Amino acid sequence: MLSPKMVVEASGITMNGQTDTLPQKDVQIGEIPRFDSITRTNTVAAATYSYNNGWRAHAQASLTYYAGPHNLKLGWQMYQTRSVGGGWSVYTPEGYGLRAVFRNGVPDSVNTYNTPTRSVERSRDHGVYLQDTWRPINKVTLNLGIRFQTGHGWIDTPLCQEATPFIAGQCFDHPQGVPLWKNWVPRASAIYDVFGNGRTAVKVSANRYLIPLGVTVIGRLDPISLQNDTRSWTDRNRDLIPQLDELGPSTGFNLGTTNRYVDHLRQPIVNELSTEFQQQLPAQVVVSAGYYYRGHRDMIGSTNVAVPRESYTPITVTEVVSGRRVTVYNQDPATLGKFDVVWSNQPEQDRNFHGVDLTIRKSMAHRWMVMGSASWGKSDIDIAGTVDLNNPNFTFRRGPESNERPFFMKVSSACQAPLGVTVAANFQHYLGLPETTTVQVTSATVRLTQVNQTLVVDPVGTIRQPDVSLLDLNFQRPFTLGKMRLDPRIDIFNLLNSSGITSYVAQLGPSYGRAIEVIGGRLIKFGVNFNF
Numbered sequence: 151m152l153s154p155k156m157v158v159e160a161s162g163i164t165m166n167g168q169t170d171t172l173p174q175k176d177v178q179i180g181e182i183p184r185f186d187s188i189t190r191t192n193t194v195a196a197a198t199y200s201y202n203n204g205w206r207a208h209a210q211a212s213l214t215y216y217a218g219p220h221n222l223k224l225g226w227q228m229y230q231t232r233s234v235g236g237g238w239s240v241y242t243p244e245g246y247g248l249r250a251v252f253r254n255g256v257p258d259s260v261n262t263y264n265t266p267t268r269s270v271e272r273s274r275d276h277g278v279y280l281q282d283t284w285r286p287i288n289k290v291t292l293n294l295g296i297r298f299q300t301g302h303g304w305i306d307t308p309l310c311q312e313a314t315p316f317i318a319g320q321c322f323d324h325p326q327g328v329p330l331w332k333n334w335v336p337r338a339s340a341i342y343d344v345f346g347n348g349r350t351a352v353k354v355s356a357n358r359y360l361i362p363l364g365v366t367v368i369g370r371l372d373p374i375s376l377q378n379d380t381r382s383w384t385d386r387n388r389d390l391i392p393q394l395d396e397l398g399p400s401t402g403f404n405l406g407t408t409n410r411y412v413d414h415l416r417q418p419i420v421n422e423l424s425t426e427f428q429q430q431l432p433a434q435v436v437v438s439a440g441y442y443y444r445g446h447r448d449m450i451g452s453t454n455v456a457v458p459r460e461s462y463t464p465i466t467v468t469e470v471v472s473g474r475r476v477t478v479y480n481q482d483p484a485t486l487g488k489f490d491v492v493w494s495n496q497p498e499q500d501r502n503f504h505g506v507d508l509t510i511r512k513s514m515a516h517r518w519m520v521m522g523s524a525s526w527g528k529s530d531i532d533i534a535g536t537v538d539l540n541n542p543n544f545t546f547r548r549g550p551e552s553n554e555r556p557f558f559m560k561v562s563s564a565c566q567a568p569l570g571v572t573v574a575a576n577f578q579h580y581l582g583l584p585e586t587t588t589v590q591v592t593s594a595t596v597r598l599t600q601v602n603q604t605l606v607v608d609p610v611g612t613i614r615q616p617d618v619s620l621l622d623l624n625f626q627r628p629f630t631l632g633k634m635r636l637d638p639r640i641d642i643f644n645l646l647n648s649s650g651i652t653s654y655v656a657q658l659g660p661s662y663g664r665a666i667e668v669i670g671g672r673l674i675k676f677g678v679n680f681n682f
Contacts, residue, residue, distance in 0.1 A: 162209040188254040197249040203234040221283040229275045236268030237376040246314045257385035262316040270306035271365040295337040302330045303368030325371035331417040349430040361418040371406040380601045402487030412494040416448040434513040442505045449499030456490035459540045469589045472658035481599040501531040518565035549610030555580045574624040582615030618650040637679040647672040
């Protein structure tokens with residue numbers, strides 16, 4: 151504290167994490183990873199394994215000045231990240247990568263990888279901001295702010311791709327054309343105390359945020375990032391083991407050397423608008439209703455200009471596994487393995503979300519409390535993400551987010567029962583997640599230049615997973631023994647024993663609907679906390 155009206159604050163934090171994925175003990179060097187595209191199962195080994203180290207540092211400082219109706223704050227923030235990543239495979243002792251792909255046990259194709267790889271990607275962001283909390287009149291409080299931020303990324307050298315049977319060896323200089331962003335972003339909100347008694351309030355806000363991308367932007371230009379291709383496989387000797395002379399031409403490796411950013415690329419932003427009405431009622435009850443909008447703009451998408459949209463030829467076929475009639479677009483053989491991927495701000499990548507929330511909250515009084523909320527939301531995004539905008543095989547691109555729940559309700563309550571027992575309950579109900587229904591067109595249906603092609607066959611959300619209702623209970627009774635306090639507790643999770651599937655195979659075929667993840671069954675947990 152510099153004075154009664156001026157305060158200086160500063161802080162910093164650093165974090166380091168290691169998230170390697172390593173082979174299980176029974177996986178041996180020289181074994182060939184296998185994947186069945188019909189049963190959706192991986193066997194023998196993973197296609198690649200990885201070593202990943204992530205480091206992050208955050209430092210900030212601010213100066214706050216209290217000046218009558220104004221509370222001014224000037225601040226600085228810095229974020230820096232480092233991502234050490236790479237991959238290798240058990241296919242050979244050198245770490246070269248190959249995965250055999252089967253179609254219900256029948257050889258279909260292979261994926262080859264540019265392993266072994268290792269690179270160090272870094273990013274740094276600086277931001278300075280000025281904000282003011284101002285009460286121009288007694289009933290109105292304004293929060294106004296402006297922020298200036300810069301951001302860029304780089305990759306440590308040397309950058310060398312090792313020569314393998316699948317890709318040529320080469321060393322690279324620092325990537326060129328890395329965006330250096332400089333942005334101004336405003337933020338504003340207002341609170342209106344309708345009657346001046348603090349019981350009825352209207353809140354509105356309009357804010358803009360920069361989407362933090364970390365090492366994603368520089369990673370697209372990494373010339374040795376982990377990548378794979380697809381090659382047809384003709385198992386001539388029927389030994390179910392891919393031989394190099396049984397493989398077709400490569401679909402190519404889309405490495406950082408084949409990616410480039412347009413000049414004057416803009417950093418993606420989020421525009422947020424909200425309005426909320428809040429009312430305090432008798433018995434310490436507060437209710438509120440709010441509307442929220444989020445719009446992602448200046449999103450970055452990719453276009454492979456080396457393979458124009460008109461170079462694809464439509465073919466209508468019946469996919470043999472599902473029996474579904476589909477149109478697949480075959481790539482011109484003359485463009486096989488060609489990449490010139492331009493990354494630019496694409497309106498097609500815009501995202502929108504509209505939501506309404508209703509809440510009620512009663513604080514603990516007269517030995518009980520309750521909190522409840524009901525939310526309705528609708529999102530609209532490009533479900534294919536940053537996939538090539540020139541590729542017509544990616545149909546039904548607009549739809550809801552994969553984790554969208556159009557309705558979500560939650561109620562939590564607690565009461566102090568006789569004999570010092572506290573009982574708490576938590577109930578939630580939500581609509582199921584949207585399904586992205588697909589088929590995979592392989593050589594069993596039609597031979598394609600790109601070997602295999604996955605197609606979305608219906609608008610996302612045409613089918614949804616089952617709705618879910620969950621009820622959890624908790625019982626506690628503290629005891630005091632001298633200077634020791636014991637808190638025994640009983641927790642009952644999923645009392646209704648709901649068995650909703652949270653993830654399942656959505657590719658049409660014999661494995662369609664097979665559960666991948668389910669909600670845990672009813673569970674009773676006993677525990678005791680000791681305090682002394």
